[in-house]
Amino acid sequence: MVFSSAVFLFVFLPAVLLLYFVPVCFWNDKLETGRKNLVLCVASLLFYAWGEPVYVMLMLLSIAFNFNIGLDIGRHADSPRKKKAILAAAVVFDLLILGFFKYSNFVIVNLNHWFALEISPLRLSLPVGISFYTFQILSYIVDVYRGEVQPQKNVISFAMYVTMFPQLIAGPIVQYADIERQLRSRRVTPSGFFDGVTVFIRGLGKKVLFANTIGQFYTEIVADGVAQAGAATAWLGILCYTMQIYFDFGGYSDMAIGLGRMFGFAFLPNFNFPYTAVSIKDFWSRWHISLSGWFRDYVYIPLGGNRKGVPRTILNLAIVWCLTGLWHGAAWNFVAWGAFYGILLIAEKYLLAGVLVKIPKAVRHVVTMVIVMVGWVFFSCESLSDAIVFLRSMCCLNGNPLWNGRSLYYLAGCAFPLALMSLSAFGVYDRIPKLRNDYLRTAWNALLYGGIFALCVVYLVSSTYNPFLYFRF
């Protein structure tokens, strides 16, 4: 089930909200929180089972295993060797499961290619959200090992942390330490709830009105054949994808954060206007913040971070960025995408640090955006060879003219949506001064968000184009 579907908006969500907010154990706060956790946990499992009836079993086994691991680590808190052995077993198990489902066919295809073998690929579909919930589980296990959080003793609370439907299938990756207290006790105020509703509708609008609209242009350009396209069309295509992926994933993150707030959880923001970045480092501090934070806390710093000299720092950055690429998908184009950013970040840190500060911000911004768009070519294509074909078209190396009738046709179609989306991506809408009068502001928000919601519903009912890009990760 996706948030931007009629079943979710008109059946699932209202039913869960009703069950969640009708007080049953109102005389006892602790009991009532436990009941709410149970409602959310069961609803989340149903939400997952809607699209993945088989793999819900895998998730339950993973929950059972890691819940017990957490308790075990806590039990051996004063025995470092034993604690470490349990942690190692858990990390190996969790990564093996992730690796098996996500990377086994990638390994088989490459072994077949390199060693002329004929191993049949496994008939496996990727369990939706496995990369996200595995990382959440690992953050819990590692934090318990480090003594930064107490082991969760209530299996429902732990299961809810892992399965929570707002962020289950596409993040943001919520670290256990960030919501440990909220699992025990949380309050939903009317203003907090309506804040959540507005954030959710904003995300829905980004996804349905922006990402879906511009995504159709990208699909059309690619379907026409990028190899035969002029450079202008190829650039326009990747610009459309640049906007699509931001509003698609950013919109979904907003919906997750909004839903979380409606249920009393405060998830950290996952995007902070990434397309306003003035350097690659700046971009990655604004894009998919929860993933960068996870790799920083659980890979980069444990590897030594920047504390062990320049060569080791470079190695650590290279490892982290290749893993970031691989996390996004089992294909060489994702590894190339990760390596591309790794190299750029290393260059920025050690070669260009002194130069960058002397360049005007506007120029740095344009250069960063061009680099980001080139990066999306690796990300959007099915394979490395497709990405190279795309890049050749962008660089006029395919023998086609820079500009042709197709370019004008597409530009005429997508110029207006692109302009609207740019205003949003650059944060212009957020800089519009808010009305000072509380009543007027409330009325305006009701009108605005009611209108966006109505438009989204009309779009969802009338259109069949509603993909979601980050599902596959």
Added chain:
Amino acid sequence: MKALRLKEIVCVLLTVVFIFFVTRSEPPSETSVADMAAALLTVTDVSALHECKNAEFKREFQINPNDYDGVVYYTSDSIMEVRELLVIRLADEAQGEALTERIRGRVEDKITLFNGYAPEQEALLDGYVLEETRGFVLFAVCDEPEAVRRTFKDHL
């Protein structure tokens, strides 16, 4: 393994059993999309239809054909002709669900469109074939739905 307790070992074993069952099912078919289409054309008449190019397919279904391993699509230019034949070889079996949902939605829209004034078209649409198995998706609106379905399964 020595560090783990019985509960955790049971979870690990159950996971292994689960993976065994998940991977045990039938593998994706080795048949190419062209061979499958050729087999289907022997049992259904497409003389009133034409084979579509990628752009035409994309316009009809709002799906990028390059996302799949192969697509063969026959349709007609006439708005009153509802017969069509679509065979898709999936690049990844995870694509199947969204694809079949989209096709199903499209058929339902068409049934609503013809409902009440074109009973012949409506009846053909009501008997549509939609199959997803072993890496293939078949969609057909035709006069011989059972023969098409059987041929499809025989050639997987």
